Amino acid sequence: MPPTMKLPPGAFAAMGTVVSVRPGTSAVGDRDASASPPLDDQGALGLVADIFARWERRFSRYEAGSELSRVARGELALPEASAELRAVYARALAWRARTDGCFTPHRADGVIDLDGIVKALAVEDAGDALDAAGRTGWALDAGGDILIAEGSTVRVGVADPHDRSRLLAGFDLDGARRRALATSGSAERGDHIWTTAGLEHTPFVQVSVAAADLVTADVLATAIVAGGYAALDELAERFDVDVLVVGHGRELRATPGWPRAGEARAD
Amino acid sequence: MRRRAVLLASAASAAAILGGWQLGEVATDGLTATGTPTVTNASAGSADDGTGGSSGSGSGSVDFNALTPKGTTSGTGGTDAGGTGAVATTVDGTFEGPTVSTRFGEVQVQVTIAGGAISDVTALQLTDHDGRSVQISNRAEPVLRSEVLQAQSASVSLVSGATYTSAAYLQSLQSALDAAGFPG
Numbered sequence: 146m147p148p149t150m151k152l153p154p155g156a157f158a159a160m161g162t163v164v165s166v167r168p169g170t171s172a173v174g175d176r177d178a179s180a181s182p183p184l185d186d187q188g189a190l191g192l193v194a195d196i197f198a199r200w201e202r203r204f205s206r207y208e209a210g211s212e213l214s215r216v217a218r219g220e221l222a223l224p225e226a227s228a229e230l231r232a233v234y235a236r237a238l239a240w241r242a243r244t245d246g247c248f249t250p251h252r253a254d255g256v257i258d259l260d261g262i263v264k265a266l267a268v269e270d271a272g273d274a275l276d277a278a279g280r281t282g283w284a285l286d287a288g289g290d291i292l293i294a295e296g297s298t299v300r301v302g303v304a305d306p307h308d309r310s311r312l313l314a315g316f317d318l319d320g321a322r323r324r325a326l327a328t329s330g331s332a333e334r335g336d337h338i339w340t341t342a343g344l345e346h347t348p349f350v351q352v353s354v355a356a357a358d359l360v361t362a363d364v365l366a367t368a369i370v371a372g373g374y375a376a377l378d379e380l381a382e383r384f385d386v387d388v389l390v391v392g393h394g395r396e397l398r399a400t401p402g403w404p405r406a407g408e409a410r411a412d
Numbered sequence: 413m414r415r416r417a418v419l420l421a422s423a424a425s426a427a428a429i430l431g432g433w434q435l436g437e438v439a440t441d442g443l444t445a446t447g448t449p450t451v452t453n454a455s456a457g458s459a460d461d462g463t464g465g466s467s468g469s470g471s472g473s474v475d476f477n478a479l480t481p482k483g484t485t486s487g488t489g490g491t492d493a494g495g496t497g498a499v500a501t502t503v504d505g506t507f508e509g510p511t512v513s514t515r516f517g518e519v520q521v522q523v524t525i526a527g528g529a530i531s532d533v534t535a536l537q538l539t540d541h542d543g544r545s546v547q548i549s550n551r552a553e554p555v556l557r558s559e560v561l562q563a564q565s566a567s568v569s570l571v572s573g574a575t576y577t578s579a580a581y582l583q584s585l586q587s588a589l590d591a592a593g594f595p596g
Contacts, residue, residue, distance in 0.1 A: 153590035156581075163581040165570060165590045286570040286586065302585070304573030309584050314560035315568060330574035351574055381550045388552055389560060397560060398552040405559045 155190065159197040160264055161207060162288030166190050169275065169283035169294055184278045192278060193271040193285065200267035203230060204259055217256050237262045240364045244380060247372035248364050265327065265363035268292050291326045292359040293318050301326055306351040306391050313397075314389055316355055316404060322385065325359035328352065329366035330391070348373050351391040355403075356384065504528075569593055 152158065156165045168189035184192060205211040212230055215221040223231065237250035237259055252258045268287050272294065275283045284293040286301075293299045297320045305313040316326055330351035352369045356362040365386060369376045377398070381388050387402040399405075509521040524532040571586045581587055 152581075153587060155593055156587075156590045158578050161577065163578055163586070165586055165593075167569065167593060284570055286572070288581075289571070289573045291570050291572050299570065300568050301570045301572060302568035304571050304585065306574060309573060309580065312561065312568065312571070312585065313557070316572075326572045328572040328574055353572055377552055381552055386550075390552060395557075397555050397557060399555045399560060400550045400552045402550070403555075403560065405555070406561070 157190070157194045157197075159194070160201055160205070160267070160287065162264075164193065164197055164268075164288070165286040166193050167282075167284040167299075169280045169297070172279050172281045184280060189275060189278065189280050189283070192274055196271045196274055197267050197287075200263060200270065203227070204233070204263040206258065206260060213257065213259060217258070223257075233259055233262065233266060236266075236360075240360075240368075244364065244368040244372070244376070247368035247376045247380075249371075261367050262360060262364060264288065265290055265359040268359050289328045290359055290363055291318070293320055293324055295324065296320045303328060303351075303353045303389060306330055307395060313391070314353075314403070316353075316387075318355070322357050323355045323387070324357055325362040326353060326355045327359060327363035327366045328354075329363070329370045347371065348392055349377075349390045350393055350395075352377075353389045355387040362386065 152163065155167065156163050158164075166189065168184075168186040171183035171185070201208070201211070203211060204213045206214060206217070208214060212221065212227060216223060216226055216230070223234065226234075234250060234257065237248075240248050240262065241250065248261060250257060250259050250261065264287050268285050268290055269292060271285055272283065272292050276294070280294070282294050282297045284291065284297070284299050289304070291299075291301050299318045299320075301316055301318055302312040303314040303316065303326075305311040316323075318324060318326060328351060330349065347370050349370050352366045354362045354366040354369070356365070361384065365380050365384060365388075369380060369388065369390065372380075377388065377390060380386070381400050386400070388398075388400045389403050390398045392398070504526050506522060506524045509523055511520040522532075523530055569589060571584070571589065573584075573586075
């Protein structure tokens with residue numbers, strides 16, 4: 146990003162996008178008095194930024210020196226790569242199996258590409274660190290991948306893919322069965338998701354998935370973009386998720402659990 | 413009669429669809445298999461037809477004695493029979509099936525019959541062991557924008573969208589929310 150770019154105080158640039166941080170509050174009473182002093186808001190922001198920087202150093206496709214870039218170029222064989230990288234690759238392969246190949250950790254030319262899962266893992270890692278530091282009520286949004294602290298409730302929105310300054314829908318994350326909301330699509334970065342065999346172009350401009358954890362939400366959103374209607378039906382049925390999709394004609398589809406106007410809300 | 417066979421086959425289809433709803437073999441085995449439609453023809457169906465329907469049903473079928481006509485039910489058989497005292501040969505309409513107990517809970521289906529064939533089967537009721545009604549299909553259906561863009565959208569604090577580039581972020585709603593939202 147340009148060095149002159151001025152971001153708001155609660156945001157920082159990482160992984161080619163911007164991470165927004167709601168630091169929550171320090172649960173001082175719950176902490177061991179002998180532990181380090183509680184993190185203030187700036188400290189919480191710094192902690193999250195450090196974790197993203199660590200993930201980016203290892204997994205960035207854009208930094209030529211990252212471990213993943215070395216693997217992608219063939220300079221480093223996978224069995225020689227770090228345990229962390231191999232673990233992430235294994236998780237991505239497991240998700241490929243769970244999504245019948247709709248999600249894949251490889252580009253069409255076969256080169257390893259973990260972008261589809263790394264951002265969500267970094268957010269979850271940062272959330273774990275905030276928990277460990279005694280922060281409660283935090284919420285993180287990494288380029289549209291949202292995760293909130295367990296036990297908190299946060300009202301979030303889904304952007305309109307045809308006008309990013311507008312909202313398309315709302316969703317109340319509940320801090321339990323729906324702690325995460327992720328959106329995939331072609332609105333910002335072009336058709337960067339490879340579609341599965343037989344589907345030349347994805348029928349969806351944007352797919353949003355709410356789930357208990359962010360990796361599930363993010364992977365399934367990507368898989369549904371890639372797999373089209375068949376993947377939408379199959380994955381929405383198989384996983385405990387709520388899904389909202391936007392088609393090329395701006396038509397919308399939602400699973401029964403996606404909140405509708407006029408419904409009495411639990412909160 | 414052919415109509416009767418169609419009805420029986422339809423009942424079999426209903427049972428098969430029930431089985432498809434992750435209810436498994438236990439569920440279809442548990443259904444009653446009387447296979448006698450409440451609507452009969454004066455010239456009763458031949459044994460062949462009845463057998464054909466039954467053999468097609470596999471492990472069971474819906475008890476049509478328990479089907480309750482509702483709404484737009486219409487008889488069509490009277491005129492066909494040419495006034496020879498026959499009652500309706502078939503009835504198009506929407507029927508509520510019996511509530512069936514399965515190991516997955518109570519299930520009630522609604523069957524829509526058009527032209528003697530099942531055109532739709534809908535689950536009316538599926539309750540868990542605590543008696544709460546539960547969804548058995550998570551299929552995404554078309555919705556209007558006004559249905560999902562609701563009043564609650566007004567007070568969001570974070571926005572999910574396909575990944576922002578850093579430059580696009582500055583023009584985004586998220587950027588404005590961040591400027592307002594960080595207490596530090």
